[in-house]
Amino acid sequence: MTSTSNHDAQGGPFLDPDTETIYATPRWRTLLYRGATRACPACGQRKLFGWGLTIKEDCPRCGLHFERIEGHWIGAIGMNTIVSFFMILVYLIVGLVATFPDFPVKELVIFGVAVAIIHPILFQPTAQTLWSAIDILMRKLEPHEVDWRFVTRQRKGKTGNRPS
Numbered sequence: 001m002t003s004t005s006n007h008d009a010q011g012g013p014f015l016d017p018d019t020e021t022i023y024a025t026p027r028w029r030t031l032l033y034r035g036a037t038r039a040c041p042a043c044g045q046r047k048l049f050g051w052g053l054t055i056k057e058d059c060p061r062c063g064l065h066f067e068r069i070e071g072h073w074i075g076a077i078g079m080n081t082i083v084s085f086f087m088i089l090v091y092l093i094v095g096l097v098a099t100f101p102d103f104p105v106k107e108l109v110i111f112g113v114a115v116a117i118i119h120p121i122l123f124q125p126t127a128q129t130l131w132s133a134i135d136i137l138m139r140k141l142e143p144h145e146v147d148w149r150f151v152t153r154q155r156k157g158k159t160g161n162r163p164s
């Protein structure tokens with residue numbers, strides 16, 4: 001195994017001497033974009049969610065096991081909680097400013113409760129892929145975690161990641 005760039009040994013790059021292809025953990029922008037758009041952070045695969053918005057255990061393309069460590073999803077729940085509270089705050093501010101000075105209290109409360117219930121449910125899939133992306137940012141992919149053929153690759157001698 002040869003290390004040729006500024007990546008850590010963990011997370012790549014890994015050189016495949018047969019094909020002269022270098023595999024590496026995607027860059028942070030790629031990871032976050034994929035995570036924010038409900039795609040697999042490692043390979044960009046979509047359709048990770050079945051009925052009921054439950055995420056598949058493993059990515060059907062690159063094989064990444066999303067729950068990389070026990071308790072992994074606590075981070076997603078925490079992030080969902082923070083974002084949902086923020087959305088309620090935004091709703092309250094917008095609602096109060098828009099209706100000033102005659103606040104329709106009943107309507108504001110009803111819609112506020114609706115936001116508080118619906119937003120966490122709808123955001124949960126995004127929270128899961130986004131948290132997985134952040135997790136990979138903090139702990140890069142290990143060689144055995146994914147099928148590297150589906151993750152970012154670079155031909156030897158070229159710079160930049162090929163989008164997939």
Ligand SMILES: [Zn+2]
Nearest residue numbers: 040043059062
């Ligand atoms: Zn994947």
